[in-house]
Amino acid sequence: MTTLTVTAKGQVTLRKEVLRHLGVRPGDRIDVDLLPGGRLEVVAVKTKPASGSIESFFGSIENKGNIHATLQEIDEAIKAGWAGEVGIGDDR
Template identity: 35%
Template sequence: MTTATITSKGQITIPMKVRSDMGLAAGDRVEFVRMQDGHYAVVPASHSIRSLKGIVPRPDKPVSLEDMQDAIAAGANGQ
């Protein structure tokens, strides 16, 4: 188990192993999430926009503006 000490100002230093495991770097933010059992989980609150690269696959062929508009209209109509 990894531990940290709270300073007189209420600050802690997240140990390097934990930062590495969580993918955190200087300037990143974390959130403290209260769990149902009353404990808290510390989770990353922000990621670089670059971390989203590759999530949506490229289409096999270019999509026309008309196709995009049709898809938007279909989504708005709940189809």
């Protein structure tokens, strides 16, 4: 159990281990629900990155199959795609 101190302004600072446990970082948000018996429930607010943001791009082109191609192979694939010679999912 972690014990926190209330300041004169009525504020509480969450310790790093609590923030790490919640999976939050500076700028993230948390929800606090008031429960019976003077108890609280603190939950990290999971927000989905805005579409088109750099955060939503990270990991979007993960190379799960460990596929490597030369620039020439990439160029040929692009030309074939534009020419309509290859469909999505073709294994050529």
